[in-house]
Amino acid sequence: MAKKTPLEAVYDGSGQVHPAKLLENGRIDGKEKSPQDQHHDSVRGKETSITTEKDSFQISGSDDHVEESESEDEDNEPPLLKFTRITKLPKTFRRDAISTCLFHDKIFAFGTHAGVLHLTTTDFTPIQTLKCHRSSILCINTNGTFFATASIDGTVAIGQIEDAKNITLFDFKRPVQAVVLDADYKNSKTFVSGGMAGEVILSQRNWLGSRIDITLAKGNGPILGIHTIDDIIFWMNGAGITFFSIHSRTQLLNVPFPIESKDGLRPDLYRPQVHCPETDRIIVGWANHVWMFKVSLRQTTDSSNNLGAILSTAASSLRAVPDKKVELEHYFVVKMLIAGISSFKDDQLMCLGFEDSTGEGSSLSKIPEITIIDIFTGEETHCDEVVLNNYEQLSLNEYHLGKYIGDSSPEYFLVTPNDAIRIQELSFKDHYDWFLEKGNFMRAWEIGRYVVNAFERLETGLNYINQLLEAKQWSEGATNLSIIISGTSIAEDDAFKDCAISKWTDMFMRIVKSDHVDVAAKNIPIAPQLGTCLYDAILEHFLKNSRLENFLHYIQLWPLQLFSIHKFENELEELIEKDNDLVHYYRDALIHLYLEENRFSKAMPHMLRRKDMRALTVLLSHNFLSQYKDNLLDIILLPYDGKLEELSRMPIVEIEHKFDKSLELLVRNRQSLHVQQVMSLLSDPKELRILLFLYLKRVSSIDPLSTAPFETDMIELYSEFERPALLHFLKTKTNYDVEKAIEICSRNKDSYNELIYLWSKVGETKRALSLIIDELNDPKLAIEFVKNLGDPELQEFMVRYSMDKPKFVKALLSSPDEFGRTYLEVIKGMPETMEIDDLHKILMRITKENSLSLIVGTSIFKIIDDETIEYATELLRIRCLGKVFRIEEDD
Structure with a gap:
């Protein structure tokens, strides 16, 4: 259950909290009005004093505002509702207490115990005052044009709002407690009433002016209330809540009043409270019970669906099929006796009443409460106690709660015989003022964006920061100042921008000068620039x-x-x-x-x-390396932190990766920084030669002409740092000194392939072949080498040179021999004592190949011989033929 808040303080509308208790004479501890009060008076309009016979009092200026007591000042959140006493009610209420009231979207109406009806506009400006009855008015109803009142004197008065002189009285002999007008009363002259007689009576004036009555229900005790929604009438009496269709003239639903025990509540002791928040929703609060109904309205407009339609078909023996449906959506019991009920925001109800004290005595002397209830659970979410004038002497049925939705937020009105309070949700401005009053400037600043101008909001935020700095809370001050700056828009107003930046700068400077520089630096904004x-x-x-x-x-x-x-x-x-x-x-x-x-x-x-290392990036992006030729070696070595002696121990791949930017820089600047200059720079000490090699290799791949004069040097570098790639270099380059290349390769015992290529390149094929045979011991390579050159003399040299090597002899015998000469030479030249694996198989294969070759050769010769004889015979035949001569005669 929500915490109850007794409203004994005065709320003056400016956000100022005055904890003074409202005294019985209406004064607030004798205090004079503040300037804020005077300003509020000018907004509310001229105050009106009210005096009653029971209790004479005056209410003036801001003393008419009711707010929370000082006992809740420790709360950090503003109240849900604000309460303001209404001072513009008619002066006659000083001696004639209010008995009932009505809050319509067009007019407000107040009935008194003297039978007087006061009609006002929705801002309480008087329209007219009428003496309608001899005693208390118990009910007021209007359709916007006509009004109807029901009185304890047994009469119903009906008149036109704009014509006070024309009032019609209907006498029912018994007290009438409820009345409703037909929406089309101007034409139908129909209304429904009920009261202590226990009957629901539908009445109509005929064309002669006589009254015709039809009783819709009776026999279940006094009628406590009658209401309509669309073409449905519903009333409350001892039978509970009954819904009746005008169109079909049938009862749609009856919900009995719950009797919890034999000592339970008597329904006739409490006036039912009805509220229709929507055109198809009905809320009924009665004693401590709440019902919520949903009504299915008609789909098409039918002009006969009004109260008068019942009269026109009353004599018919046929009954229409009900065209409506009324469903009970929610029902719950609350912990209070309800004196008024209304819809509130977000599926909530506002209830006026007292704590339920059934069996504990009278409801008199209890402080009335405004309670917010969840529709679906029936639980209280908020509760305020409202201290009204003479509340000790009032019973439950003397309180009234009404709702009015104007151009702004909804307003609720709590009315008693001698007092009236306006209830409103706190607006953003109210919240802003409340937080200001409580000194919670940060919350006020957050809300201020919606309710105050930029300059005022700026000052509010600065007040909060100043509050923190005065308390030496430097870190919190800087953090929240940063939040305030980021949450403030300064783009649209140059004057405000200058002012805000100046003040924010001063605040941060204050933190800096207090020797809390780190706190300031961490929170100072980049944008906007201070x-x-x-x-x-x-x-x-x-x-x-x-x-x-x-x-x-x-x-x-x-x-x-x-x-x-x-x-x-x-x-x-x-x-x-x-x-x-x-x-x-x-x-x-x-x-x-x-x-x-x-x-x-x-x-x-x-x-x-x-x-x-960023120096390399800069030099790569901007072409000014030539300005730093004197620092060229330092620039190249920027990626390397170790000793030069250790550079040669690194894998070449790692070196190339580490010096990638340095090498790229040299390559890109090869036009201004010639290759010769780089060679001179990187040739000594010898540890730098690896960088020279990598540099020349890169330049050669993209600009071969620039490295052509240095190909011989590159052979030596390849031989030293990347020997596996040397052969490819020798084969693809032509501008190097072959003799020097042979000399370089000869120094390396493993450069046989390179030497073979170089020897063959200069015509020393026998030397090249000797290397293959002696050093590489690769008969397959030797045979391929000789075959590619196609030199018979070299072929003979290979056979003679390898006769003492069984591996080569076997390879020669196993390799194809087109004419069989090699086989013969090898077999003749091989030593008799030489042992060759699988020689028998090799000789059999050779013999077989020779045999096949002989057969093939013989067959070919036979084919050739046959073709030769055929062609010779044809030639002789042709030669034996005679010749034809053409002799031309002389003319």
Whole structure:
């Protein structure tokens, strides 16, 4: 259950909380009105004093506002509702108490115990005051044009709102407690009433002015209330809640009043409270019970579906089939006796009443409560106790709750015989004012974006920050100041932008000067940009106190336009010249600043001193390596931190990867930095030759002409660093010295393939073949080598040279021999004592091949011989033929 809040304080509408208790005479501890109260009076309009015979009192100015008591000041959230006393009710209420009231979307109506009806506009401006009855008015109803009142004197009065002189009285002899008009009363002259007689009577004036009555229900005790929705009538009496269809003239639903025990509540002791939040929804609160109904309305418009339609078909013996459906959606019991009920936001109900004290005595002297109830669970979510004038003497049925939805948010009205309170949800402005009053400036600032101008909201946020700084809460102050800055839009108004930036800068400077620089630096915004002096002060603090890691962090984090960059560049240059232990921090900071400004020539000397790899990136992106020829070796070696002696121990792949940018830089600048210059630079010491090799290799692949003069040198480098690729280089390049290449390869015992290629290139084929046979011992390569050259003399040399090598003899006998000469020479030349594996099989294969070759040769010769004889015979035949001569005669 929600916590109850007694409303004994005064709410003046300005957000100011006055804990003074409202006294019986209406004054608030005798305090004078504040300027805020006077301003609020000017908004509400001129106040009206109210005096009653029972209790004479005055209510003036802001003393008419009711709010939470001081006992709940510790709450951090504003109240759900605000309560304001209404002062514009007619003055006659001083001596004539209110007995009933009606809040319609067009008019408000108030009936008194003296039978007087007061009609006002929705802002309580009087329309007219009518003396309708001799005693208390118990019910008021209107269709917007006509009004009807029911009185304890047994009469019903019907009149036109705009014509106060024409009122018709209908006398029912018994007290009438409920009346409703037909929506088309102007034409139908029909209404329904009920009261202590226990009958629901439908009445109509005929054309002669006589009244015709039809009793719709009777015999279940007094009629406590009658209401309509569309063409459905429903009433409450001892039988419970009964719904009746006008169109079909049938009862649609009856819900009995629950009797919890033989000592349970008597329904006739409590006035039912009815509210229709929608055109098809009905809420009924009765005693401590709440019902919610859903009505299926008709789909088509039928002009006969009004109260008068019942009269026109009353004599018919036929009954129409019911065309409506009424369903009970929710029912629950609450812990209070209900004096008024209305819909509230988000599936909630607002109930007016007292705590349920059945069996504990009278409901008199209880403080009324406004309770918010969840529709689906029936549980209380909020509860306020409202201290009204003379509440000790009032019973449940003397309270009234009405709802009015105007142009803004809904308003609720709590009315008693001598008092009236307007109930509203707190608006954003109310919340803003409440938080201001409580000193919760941050919450006020959050809400302020919707209710106050930018300047006022700015001051609210600054008040919160000032509150934190005054309490020495520097970290919280800086954090929340950053939040406030990021949550404030300054783009649309230059004047506000200048003002806000100035004040925010001052606040951060206050934190900096309090020696909480880290807190300020961590929270200071990048956008919007505050005053340059603020960023300078933070950086200056870090620099002067040798907190260089912090200095470097923030110059890297902050855009250059935030601080005085040239000022700090000059300071750093001066500090570098002093050459102390922190010089590398100064250089790193200076390098960053120069690079951010694209002042690469200024940054380069410092980058080289710091061996900063970014120097290579800069030189690759901007073509000015020629300016640093004197530092070329330092630039090339930037990626390497070790000793040169250890460079040769690294795998060549790793070296190439590490020096990738350095090599790329040299290659790209080959036009301004000639190959000869790089060779001179990287030839000594010898540990650099690996870089020279990698450089020449890259240049050769993209610009062979530039490395052509240095191909001989490259052969030596290939032989030293990448010998497996040397043969391919020798085969693809032509501008090297072959004799020098042979000399280089001869120094390497494993360069046989290269020497074979080089010897053959200069015509020394026998020397090349000798290397294959003697060093490589590769008969297959030797045979292929000889076959590719096609030199018979070299063939004979190979056979003679390899006769003492069984492996070669076997290879020669196993290789194809087109004419069989090699086989013969090998067999004749091989030593008799030489042992060759599988020689028998080899000889059988050779013999078989020779036999087949002989057969094939003989067959071929036979074919050739036969064809020769055929062609010769044909030739002789042709020669034996005679010849034809053509002799031309002389003319």
